[in-house]
Amino acid sequence: MLTRNWILGIAALALLPILVTSNYVMHVLVTIMIWSFIYTGWSYMGRFGLVSFGHGAFMGIGAYTVTLLWNAQGISPLLSIFAAVALAAAVAILIGYPCFRFRITGHYFALVTLALTEVVRSVIVAMRDVTGGSLGITPDSVLKDGVTWSIYAVQFADKRVFFYIALVCWVIAIYIWQRIDQSMARYAMQAISEEEDAASSVGVNVTATKLKITVLSAMMTAFGGALYGQYQQYINPETVASLGVSLQMVFAVIAGGMFVKLGPTVGAVFTLLLTEGLRVGIGNKINALDSTIYGILLILFIIYMPKGILGKALEKIQR
Amino acid sequence: MQVFDIFLLEAVLNGILFGGVLALLALGLNLIFGVIDVVWICYAELMMLGMYTVYFLHKVHGLPLFVAFAGAIVVVSALGVVLHQFVIRPVLNGEPINQLLVTGGVLTFLQAAATLMFGIEFRNIGISMPSLMVGEISLPWSRISAALTALVAMLALYLFLKKTYLGTAIRAISQDRAIMPLMGVAPAKIYLLTSAIGGALAGLGACLLVLQYDVHPAIGLSFGPLTFMVCVLGGLGNMLGGFIAAFIFAQLISVGGFYFHIEWGYVMAFGFFIVMMFARPQGLLGQK
């Protein structure tokens, strides 16, 4: 399963925090890892033609459940993460089951999931007494008076801890990708995304398979959202639960390549380097400028390079 | 108790007026989908640009309001044509989902470009219309005129689709695209025309909304998802379904907002949407 190349690659990644001394570079690396994990989770669905704009909802559910339970009840994220992931799974079933049962795909599915993101975002905004509304919320910090870390609170002053957590998540995500590939014949996967009747005829239970993948994808995204919140120590509806976040996932994955294992990761690297490059190069008007460029690039990618950077590169190499 | 009911009635009436505007927004999107089989995810962002057009033409350059309105309709209509020609057309024969995603890119681009160009501040065209007082019920004229205009526009579109050759061709092409050349119709031209009409409807929507709301780069996000939900609930591409769904949604938001808080009105409407997806995932009037 894990070939030598993979073990070497992961070992090299694990060595990075020891080599990197700059706090800023470490921050970029952690962010890349967390997003790579989330993007890979999104692609589980995307590569089967299930384009979800609902992952903002799952990410928001993860981040807000953990933060709210911590602030209001003092429940450790180590416990509440289970609640968060379970909630995301439940919502995924709630949306996924009727959609797949009635064979809602393509545009319709995308719009239904878009609505889901909007529901979660508006619930967060509407419950502003506990969630802080659109201003966002900060997990109560235990990192004061000389305390630099707490496993119970999952708060660490040292970014390297988060890097290793995210690295483990990412490796698991890649591993799951491989398992999905192995558990299904290629033609069955093709069949699911393209021709449902054909898939049924080769003995694939389309509804159940799609639902499993959706639930898995939602759970991972919720986990990623919680991790993101713990790392950033600040969340708001725009950054974790909006259509904007959902589109960001779509963009990064398409840029990297939706149909290859490391495509989403390449997408995360590409987009974050672009953002950071612009931040360093140009400065403060950054927020809108990077999105402007993302928007244009997304259009260009879909028209001229729909398989993404890595997908295209691999295609070239294979020839 | 008596007073309470009057305010509820006010909420219901306001809901009807809001429903009229929502129905207009949904109509443009449904037309595009019904004919070209593409969802413009960036539909509300086109509208946002229309609102800015009105703002700049009227408030900044001092042109009469109706000239500014006409300008906005023309500008957004042209944007619709540009969108189709340069963004949709290259992917029209590709994977259907790419057509959706590519307009997602346009959404991101337009919103960000508007932020770059206009900044994030809220802008108001500075027209405050009085309210119509019926007993104790107060209905803003801006809403009444918006709903009436929406109604007139919908009627005009209906007559256009029903009575003219072009309108008939627009309906025909959604039923059988392949044989259109046998009728002497070039599908590409009809698509451009439909995009222009869809854009014009978004432009008109912009004119109606700018009377009631401040414009800012993210305003599309307040109306876009709502419009998609109305369309999906009505059955994508089904104009009558969208019309009905618009009024249901508007009532839920208005009356729900009256009992709780306006944001909970939205939550109720969206919650209703999800419940309906269970009951009738193909939309209110969609056929399975």
Next chain:
Amino acid sequence: MATPMLELKNVTAGYGSFQALFGVSLTVNAGEAVAVIGPNGAGKSTLLRAISKLINVTAGEIVLEGRRLNDVEPHRIIELGLSQVPEHRRLFPRLTVEENLRMGAYLPAARAKFSERLEMVYGLFPRMKERRHQLAGTMSGGEQQMCAIGRALMSGPKLLLLDEPSAGLAPVIVQSIFELVRKIRKQGYTVMIVEQNVHQVLKVVDRAYLLEVGKIKASGTAQELLASDEIQKAYVGL
């Protein structure tokens, strides 16, 4: 002799890498009715689609009244006076009968004569007048065929192409459809008709071509072909 109405010279066409027509040549003269007969899958419908430019011609020439059609855009063909009733009728199912007929008169030149031609079509098919507000998709096969022929006549064509007008219809209806074709001929239209119902169609047309596997295998007057043993055996003597 005058220029033929329609002339095909060594026409080759197909779908993607699949070639369906191999150097087909034929002529249709003004005022004539010509049939192309042949078994299923011979390329008969492909032939009509190629003439109407719904598919591209890869080699050879199609000439309508001396004008080469190869580089004419598909939607301009009808302007030159060539109108087609497509295979399976292909009405717009959710438009009414009259709206379907209006689509047939979409050309600016035809719009001007809409009411005049509508009267003509209703005269030819009184049933269509009764049903003019009915959705086309809700009518019977025979009625749909009438509507489809009516739609094609609305542009005022010089040459009418009919693709399998009898397909999928009950024998009695088939009779009346061919009766109609005869009527249309009498009105002075030039007709080219593709059919599997060889026996019936040969009674209506002047000449015919036999198409097999994308090639013209035989041609002659309707009487000659009806008399030919080969055709009798293969297509008529059921």
